[in-house]
Amino acid sequence: MAKFTRTDNCKNCVDCNKKIPLFQLLSQSELTDLNTSRFEVKFKAGETIFKQGTSATHLLIITSGLAKFYVEGVQERQLIIRIVKPWEVVGQASLYFDNRHHYSVAALVDCTACFIEIESFKKMIRQNSAFAEEFITQCTQKGVFSYEKMVSLSQKQMHGRIADGILYLSKKIYESNQFSLHLSRQDIADLTGMSKDSAIRILKEFHHEGIIELDGRNLNVLNSEQLERISETG
Amino acid sequence: MAKFTRTDNCKNCVDCNKKIPLFQLLSQSELTDLNTSRFEVKFKAGETIFKQGTSATHLLIITSGLAKFYVEGVQERQLIIRIVKPWEVVGQASLYFDNRHHYSVAALVDCTACFIEIESFKKMIRQNSAFAEEFITQCTQKGVFSYEKMVSLSQKQMHGRIADGILYLSKKIYESNQFSLHLSRQDIADLTGMSKDSAIRILKEFHHEGIIELDGRNLNVLNSEQLERISETG
DNA sequence: AATTCAAATCGATATTTATCAACAAATAAC
DNA sequence: GTTATTTGTTGATAAATATCGATTTGAATT
Numbered sequence: 001m002a003k004f005t006r007t008d009n010c011k012n013c014v015d016c017n018k019k020i021p022l023f024q025l026l027s028q029s030e031l032t033d034l035n036t037s038r039f040e041v042k043f044k045a046g047e048t049i050f051k052q053g054t055s056a057t058h059l060l061i062i063t064s065g066l067a068k069f070y071v072e073g074v075q076e077r078q079l080i081i082r083i084v085k086p087w088e089v090v091g092q093a094s095l096y097f098d099n100r101h102h103y104s105v106a107a108l109v110d111c112t113a114c115f116i117e118i119e120s121f122k123k124m125i126r127q128n129s130a131f132a133e134e135f136i137t138q139c140t141q142k143g144v145f146s147y148e149k150m151v152s153l154s155q156k157q158m159h160g161r162i163a164d165g166i167l168y169l170s171k172k173i174y175e176s177n178q179f180s181l182h183l184s185r186q187d188i189a190d191l192t193g194m195s196k197d198s199a200i201r202i203l204k205e206f207h208h209e210g211i212i213e214l215d216g217r218n219l220n221v222l223n224s225e226q227l228e229r230i231s232e233t234g
Numbered sequence: 235m236a237k238f239t240r241t242d243n244c245k246n247c248v249d250c251n252k253k254i255p256l257f258q259l260l261s262q263s264e265l266t267d268l269n270t271s272r273f274e275v276k277f278k279a280g281e282t283i284f285k286q287g288t289s290a291t292h293l294l295i296i297t298s299g300l301a302k303f304y305v306e307g308v309q310e311r312q313l314i315i316r317i318v319k320p321w322e323v324v325g326q327a328s329l330y331f332d333n334r335h336h337y338s339v340a341a342l343v344d345c346t347a348c349f350i351e352i353e354s355f356k357k358m359i360r361q362n363s364a365f366a367e368e369f370i371t372q373c374t375q376k377g378v379f380s381y382e383k384m385v386s387l388s389q390k391q392m393h394g395r396i397a398d399g400i401l402y403l404s405k406k407i408y409e410s411n412q413f414s415l416h417l418s419r420q421d422i423a424d425l426t427g428m429s430k431d432s433a434i435r436i437l438k439e440f441h442h443e444g445i446i447e448l449d450g451r452n453l454n455v456l457n458s459e460q461l462e463r464i465s466e467t468g
Numbered sequence: 469a470a471t472t473c474a475a476a477t478c479g480a481t482a483t484t485t486a487t488c489a490a491c492a493a494a495t496a497a498c
Numbered sequence: 499g500t501t502a503t504t505t506g507t508t509g510a511t512a513a514a515t516a517t518c519g520a521t522t523t524g525a526a527t528t
Contacts, residue, residue: 071381071382071384071385073385073388073389074385074389074390074394074466074467075389077389079381079384079385079388079389081381081384092374092377093374093377093378093381094374095370095374096367096370096371096374097371097374097375097378102378102381103381122367125363125366125367125370126363126366126367127363129359129360129361129363129366132359132360132363132366132370133330133356133359133360135370136329136330136359136366136369136370136373137330137331139370139373139374139377140326140327140328140329140330140331140373141331142377143326143327143373143376143377143380144327144331144336146377146380146381146384147305147313147315147327147336147337147380148305149384150305150313150315150380150383150384150387151305151307151308151313153384153387153388154307154313154387154388154427155307155308155309155311155313155427156308157483157484157485158484158485160308184505184506185505185506185507186505186506193388193389194485194486195485195486195487196505196506197485197486197487197488197507197508198484198485198486200506200507200508201507201508204507204508216493216494216506232308233308234308234309391514391515392514392515418475418476419475419476419477420475420476428515428516429515429516429517430475430476431476431477431478431515431516431517431518432514432515432516434476434477434478435477435478438477438478450476450523450524
């Protein structure tokens with residue numbers, strides 16, 4: 001794992017109150033409490049933030065930048081489960097399981113990350129039931145997302161999977177039809193479960209058909225309705 | 235959905251205390267409380283217990299029998315996420331999301347099912363933090379299971395996926411090397427994300443190679459170490 | 469036992485997808 | 499600015515997998 005370099009981007013958890021929906025349910029004193037156990041670290045693009053298999057002592061919140069959340073599959077291959085945006089709490093799976101990371105997280109661009117001690121977080125769950133309920137909500141949403149992802153990966157052909165990937169990036173991550181992609185072609189392949197060569201081919205095809213405009217890392221979704229259609233038909 | 239036929243297999247929730255780990259964390263009065271909102275229904279093999287898309291008002295606990303938990307994918311295809319055994323709480327994803335079932339559950343054999351009102355369950359989460367924590371634990375375990383399943387479905391070839399499927403049934407569901415399978419060949423295909431024909435072919439191959447013995451629905455795992463190897467190499 | 473129907477089986481073929489090799493373009497290092 | 503080095507691209511080929519049609523088996527029903 002990349003060595004920790006402390007920073008001071010985010011002064012304290014009371015500030016986070018405004019940015020993390022989950023933390024709005026905490027009182028001032030609870031936030032102050034949480035603040036004493038937190039620290040912040042900067043990562044350069046490409047650095048590993050969480051490494052699968054290592055012990056999990058902290059939860060992670062990206063405060064600036066973008067990261068990929070992936071599992072290490074067979075034969076060195078990665079499967080990107082999702083992209084992590086700022087203010088999303090990462091590490092739930094380790095909270096109550098076996099204190100191991102069952103996935104890796106790596107910075108796609110330079111990132112600032114806030115680490116929160118697991119025990120402090122658990123304490124909030126115990127003493128604040130609204131916090132616990134909101135936390136459960138997020139876990140269950142991720143569950144439903146997983147089911148959809150499994151269907152995409154196992155039942156859709158490459159065109160459908162690439163369509164799903166582009167729609168995910170455009171709607172959920174960048175929230176825009178036009179954006180500068182932080183993922184490499186290999187990352188897109190890892191996100192959609194295919195070889196890099198195949199991913200490039202389908203992207204080019206979509207480009208030639210006028211569904212998207214892709215120049216290097218600049219992606220412009222021209223016809224999202226058609227992407228939806230391709231996604232549905234598999 | 236199959237019409238409800240009330241039964242009296244399980245007299246009250248205090249009995250369940252002994253069988254469901256989660257419920258052992260509840261007090262007598264809480265169990266009594268939960269009991270007033272519950273009811274029990276029998277299903278015949280093949281009947282649908284939860285139908286994807288319908289509104290979710292109750293959580294489900296199978297008290298006898300076996301069911302498949304699946305999502306309806308593209309072109310009428312099913313993807314079996316997991317097999318549901320007695321005493322497992324089903325329906326978490328609906329608890330705090332949008333009160334819709336995002337998956338279907340169907341009886342593989344005759345089943346007795348206990349339904350618990352969602353609101354009563356939520357009340358327990360709010361007032362009993364140990365219960366909430368145990369519930370979160372189960373959610374996060376399912377999350378990790380999902381990641382492994384995604385890797386299997388997207389990165390392993392058919393031999394690896396069938397090996398995963400057999401190991402799952404043998405170790406997690408039947409907890410024995412020899413068992414009478416309640417899944418059809420189509421179900422096995424839906425569990426491992428391939429066509430029925432392909433599933434049959436691989437199973438036959440494993441049979442001829444002496445890894446398993448499969449006669450109709452009687453499955454005997456002869457060499458689970460080799461199945462593990464096949465699972466790992468993909 | 470005869471009938472029916474769904475499930476299982478299997479070979480031939482078509483489709484999808486990965487792999488490989490070669491090369492181009494972009495980026496980083498010197 | 500030149501040289502490495504990665505990243506992106508493409509066509510040809512090979513491998514994996516699905517589909518289709520025909521056949522068989524097995525269980526349920528008459």
